[in-house]
Amino acid sequence: MVLAVLAAASFPVLAQAPVPSPQRGEMFFKSTHGNDWSCASCHTENPLAPGKHVKTGKAIAPLAPAANPRRFTDAAAVEKWFRRNCNDVLGRACTAQEKGDVTQYLMSLK
Amino acid sequence: MANETKRNLLDFSLWIAGLLAGMVLLAHEAMAGGSLATPPNAAWKAECESCHIAYPPQLLPAQAWRRMMSQLDRHFGADASVEAAAAAEITAYLERHAGTGKRVAGAGSSLRITETPWFVREHDEVALKNAARCAACHTLAEQGDFSERNIRLPR
Numbered sequence: 564m565v566l567a568v569l570a571a572a573s574f575p576v577l578a579q580a581p582v583p584s585p586q587r588g589e590m591f592f593k594s595t596h597g598n599d600w601s602c603a604s605c606h607t608e609n610p611l612a613p614g615k616h617v618k619t620g621k622a623i624a625p626l627a628p629a630a631n632p633r634r635f636t637d638a639a640a641v642e643k644w645f646r647r648n649c650n651d652v653l654g655r656a657c658t659a660q661e662k663g664d665v666t667q668y669l670m671s672l673k
Numbered sequence: 674m675a676n677e678t679k680r681n682l683l684d685f686s687l688w689i690a691g692l693l694a695g696m697v698l699l700a701h702e703a704m705a706g707g708s709l710a711t712p713p714n715a716a717w718k719a720e721c722e723s724c725h726i727a728y729p730p731q732l733l734p735a736q737a738w739r740r741m742m743s744q745l746d747r748h749f750g751a752d753a754s755v756e757a758a759a760a761a762e763i764t765a766y767l768e769r770h771a772g773t774g775k776r777v778a779g780a781g782s783s784l785r786i787t788e789t790p791w792f793v794r795e796h797d798e799v800a801l802k803n804a805a806r807c808a809a810c811h812t813l814a815e816q817g818d819f820s821e822r823n824i825r826l827p828r
Contacts, residue, residue: 618751619725619805643756650752 581660588668591661596653602665611672627672635666710817711770716759724753725805726815730770732786734777738767741784749785799826 592602592610605623606614611630614623625631635641649657657665709729721727730738742764746754755763771777779790786792787804799810807814813823 616724618749620803620809621725621806647752647754650746 581663583660583663583667585664585668585671588664588666592665592668598652598654600652602648602652610669627669629673634669707820708817709819714762714766716762717766720753720755720759720763722815724751726807728786728807729817729819730767731772731776732789732792733772733784734780735768735771737777737780737784738771739764742767 592606593608595601600617604617606626610626613625615621616623624633626634628634645657645662649655649661709731711730718727733741741748742760745760746752772780776791777789781788787801796804803809807819810824810826811819812825813819
C-alpha cells in the first residue's frame with residue numbers, strides 16, 4: 564500500500580491507471596461533453612452501423628473495425644480525426660486515456 | 674431562279690437562327706452551373722470530401738477560399754484542420770480555379786456558397802432542405818456535373 568502510494572507519487576503516470584476500459588469508452592462515446600455533439604451524433608449509438616454527418620448529411624463508414632477493417636490502420640488518420648472530433652465534441656484535445664478507452668470500446672464490438 | 678435564291682436565303686437564316694439559339698443555350702448552361710469540373714487534385718478531394726462533397730472552386734472568389742483555408746479549425750462550427758503541407762496545396766489549387774465575374778459577385782464575408790447572389794438566384798424556385806447536400810438533387814455533383822439534365826428532385 565505504502566509502496567503503491569510512493570510509486571504513484573514518484574511516477575504520476577502510474578497514478579492515472581491508464582488501463583483502457585471499453586465500458587468507460589462506451590460512456591464517453593455516447594455522452595455529450597459540454598457541447599451539442601457527442602461522438603454518437605454522427606457515428607450513431609451503434610458504431611457497427613454506418614453513420615451520417617449531423618450537419619452535412621454525408622455518409623460515414625462504420626467506425627468499429629469489426630464492421631470496417633480499414634479503421635485504426637493509419638496512425639496519422641486516427642490522430643487527425645481525434646484532433647478534429649475531440650475539438651468539436653469536447654472543445655479540447657482528448658487525453659491519452661480517453662482515446663484509449665474509446666479505441667478499446669470500438670475494438671470490443673463484434 | 675429568284676424563288677430558289679429566296680429559299681436558300683431562308684434556309685440560311687434558319688440555320689443561323691438555330692446556331693444562335695444553341696449558343697445562347699450553351700452560355701446559359703455554362704452560367705447556370707453546367708460543368709464545374711476541375712482537374713483532379715487528390716489532397717483537395719480527399720480532405721474536403723471527408724465531410725461533404727468537394728464544392729467547386731469556381732463558386733467562391735480566391736480571397737474567400739484563402740480566408741476559409743486560414744481558419745479551418747473553425748470551419749462553420751467544426752474543426753476541419755489539415756496538415757500544413759496539405760493546406761498549402763489545397764489553398765493553391767482553390768486559388769488557381771477560383772471563381773471570377775458574375776458568379777461570385779457579391780460573395781460576402783460569410784464564406785458560404787449558398788449565400789452568394791448567384792446561388793440564391795439559381796435556386797429561387799426550389800425549397801432546399803439541406804443546401805450543403807448538392808448531390809441530393811444534382812446527381813453527378815461529385816463529378817462536378819451540375820447540368821440541368823442531371824438534376825433529379827427528391828419527392
